Amino acid sequence: MDKPSLEGILTSAIVAKVFVKIFNNSKCLLTWPKLLLTDMSSEFKGSCEKLIKEHGIKIQKASSKSSMGIIERFNQTLTEKLFHIQDAQELLLPLPKRSRA
Known part of the structure; x- marks a missing residue:
């Protein structure tokens, strides 16, 4: 996807x-x-x-694509980690208050 x-x-x-x-x-x-x-x-x-x-x-x-590639990879990793943190915190909420209940 x-x-x-x-x-x-x-x-x-x-x-x-x-x-x-x-x-x-x-x-x-x-x-x-x-x-x-x-x-x-x-x-x-x-x-x-x-x-x-x-x-x-x-x-x-940024002067080159390679320097932006480093930043883009960091952003992707950060996004993944933040998603997992948010997902874990939502497990503590009651079902009706979860974003994907």
Whole structure:
């Protein structure tokens, strides 16, 4: 099964809103990063780029496909691990409150 693609759905404004939601959440232990490695896609331009600069974050654009491959593999591994954590936590919930009950 092919994994769904977010290409064309993510915009700079949406990415900026998600960054604010994540990093300004008092319950989240993450802090604004000092460096953001991106590909050349448009979702990191415009509103997102303005927000990143407001927080003093350096933007580094990947120069080769191999450097992005490393990041993409890390993202895939992180997604898999987070999915398993979420899945395990949901087992503690009563059946009606589980997302796949």
